[in-house]
Amino acid sequence: MAKECLAFSTDASCVVVRPSPPRDAIVIAASVGAAGANKPTDVRAIQGALNDVPGANGGPTPPLKVDGIVGSKTLAAIKHFQQTHVKVVDSRIDPKGRTLAALNAELGSTVPIAAQGLTGAAQGTRVPEFLPPDPEILATVVRLLGRIREVIRAATFRLATVDRFITNQKLSVPQGPFLANVRESLEILEAAFSIGKINNPRPPFDNIKRVFQNMTVALNRTFETAPLIAPVLFVPNTHISMEPRAAAYTSRGGAFFKPGEKLDGINEPADRIYVCRNMLKAPEDFQVAALVHELAHFVSGQPIEVVDVVKQGTMLKLRDRPRFNAIRPEDKIRSAEHYSFFAMVAKSPKFLVEGI
Numbered sequence: 001m002a003k004e005c006l007a008f009s010t011d012a013s014c015v016v017v018r019p020s021p022p023r024d025a026i027v028i029a030a031s032v033g034a035a036g037a038n039k040p041t042d043v044r045a046i047q048g049a050l051n052d053v054p055g056a057n058g059g060p061t062p063p064l065k066v067d068g069i070v071g072s073k074t075l076a077a078i079k080h081f082q083q084t085h086v087k088v089v090d091s092r093i094d095p096k097g098r099t100l101a102a103l104n105a106e107l108g109s110t111v112p113i114a115a116q117g118l119t120g121a122a123q124g125t126r127v128p129e130f131l132p133p134d135p136e137i138l139a140t141v142v143r144l145l146g147r148i149r150e151v152i153r154a155a156t157f158r159l160a161t162v163d164r165f166i167t168n169q170k171l172s173v174p175q176g177p178f179l180a181n182v183r184e185s186l187e188i189l190e191a192a193f194s195i196g197k198i199n200n201p202r203p204p205f206d207n208i209k210r211v212f213q214n215m216t217v218a219l220n221r222t223f224e225t226a227p228l229i230a231p232v233l234f235v236p237n238t239h240i241s242m243e244p245r246a247a248a249y250t251s252r253g254g255a256f257f258k259p260g261e262k263l264d265g266i267n268e269p270a271d272r273i274y275v276c277r278n279m280l281k282a283p284e285d286f287q288v289a290a291l292v293h294e295l296a297h298f299v300s301g302q303p304i305e306v307v308d309v310v311k312q313g314t315m316l317k318l319r320d321r322p323r324f325n326a327i328r329p330e331d332k333i334r335s336a337e338h339y340s341f342f343a344m345v346a347k348s349p350k351f352l353v354e355g356i
Ligand SMILES: [Zn+2]
Pocket: 006, 007, 008, 014, 015, 293, 297, 307, 308, 336
């Protein structure tokens, strides 16, 4: 099973990212480009770095010859990169200038931290690739863990409530004043998964149940392994390169990996859900929904894959709902966002009508 890294961003898109190993920040001794000092070592460093920038992001096409000489093509490449990334377009890159910072940021190397005050990054100095664990994320995770448990418990309860009304042949809606809670739970189940539209609704229903059971097990294991330090499943991200890419990220099926298996390109345990700093800016309901989405990926694979049928938008936003409703029921039961939606609405049916 690939331990690919699924990143969920604050705009609610969720994509597989393949982080390249962190690279050292490009450091030059003197300016390169128009009226620059143009030391051959510096020029080669800049030419090589520009070549690593994809054409769509302002890199040169075709790539520059890495020869240490500033000619018209190198000047044009610097200018083109500046036009894409910075306001000042002077065809020159200075050792402490914005263009170099933008180039390092584009390449996912580690200059932003240096720019924030880790000064003295002399030539050849390795700037840290990691952030310290953020205590604010830890506090947030502890607070959210309670709400995540609540919504998963609510989902499990809704499923138990409707269980005996779903047979192999059909989903039956009971009448009578004492069964209003069953009707409400069925309505929520249908809003999320539409299994009533499947000829044989029982097997998909059982799959949904299993996914939520596995989520509960994953959450409980958190406490078995570390009863006093709850956040061992949800942990703060420390990889600088992931911060601009994600609000949270995890592996698909991480719950079933052997301990010690690592996420592709990140080299961190695959059996975790990583929470980034930009998650802190999101509203709390979004945070809960996003982490339930990640949790659904985390238990993917047994019995069914939980993927991103929907790449963008959140079901909890009313304007996105029609698009999400249009997805085939067979795909809804494999969609992380639909699991998240069901759990959030199971706990607070108002989201069904109000959105968040
Ligand atoms: Zn996802």
